[in-house]
Amino acid sequence: MHYKNKGWDLPLHSEKELAKCKSTVYTFFEAQPEIQFARDHLAEYLLYRCSKCSETIRQGLKTGDQGSTGNLREHVKKCWGEEALTAVKDSTLDKAQAAVRDFKKTWQMTLTLVVNSVTSWFKSFSTRPPEKEKICVVTACWVAESGRSFLVVRDRGFRWLQKEGRPNHYVPSNETIAQDMKKLISRMNWGLAKVLEDYEYLVPIELDCWTSPNHHAFMSIMGRIIRNGTDGQEKLTSVLLDFVELPCSHTAENMANAVEATLKDYGIREKVKISNSK
């Protein structure tokens, strides 16, 4: 989708521009925010994508909201924790960026540990009550694998099964599951990017497009790679690279732009052949 700059000064936060911003809170978000336009085609919001959970946070461009970091701070507090925000508060931009990188690394490692510790959660049971993090990971996995709505955790039958006899037992809220899901996806993408980086062959990709009954256009981008299975044998495996909502419709241009962006995100632009299975 091509937005024309209607003579507005749009604050584009390249590394250089970022240095001019006073607040270090931007270091928790991807450098280039998207712009959301109002009906009158004037820029209304900047959408900052959290570099940890990929959630987009809006910053208003109207007078009064302009440059307000309230929403961004709120999100960082929730997503990265209060201590992360405090750590970068009074530091210089360079130091803040380094601190955020450290936080992200530690967090990736913690998440990997938690995810690894729950890999065979469905096979056997421990007598020890699970930690909160494990409950969150397993709940998100369960909801995703069985195609449930996040609201299933509010189901009264489910709550009874969880809480009866142990009313203090932790059950994540649907908002928490939604956030955890994004974290898991971003971790999965991160892992997949590493695999693809080392992959020495071309990656065939496959696009699948459809329109939902309420007229939203979607496209999935799958890649096929050869991977070692659990038995040590090489296997052709399908990996979901991205699932995107297209602006307006499935025009060749929209699709090409989405594919291009995804391939660039993974850094595999030169490893791709395209076959369209629409």
Ligand SMILES: [Zn+2]
């Ligand atoms: Zn986040």
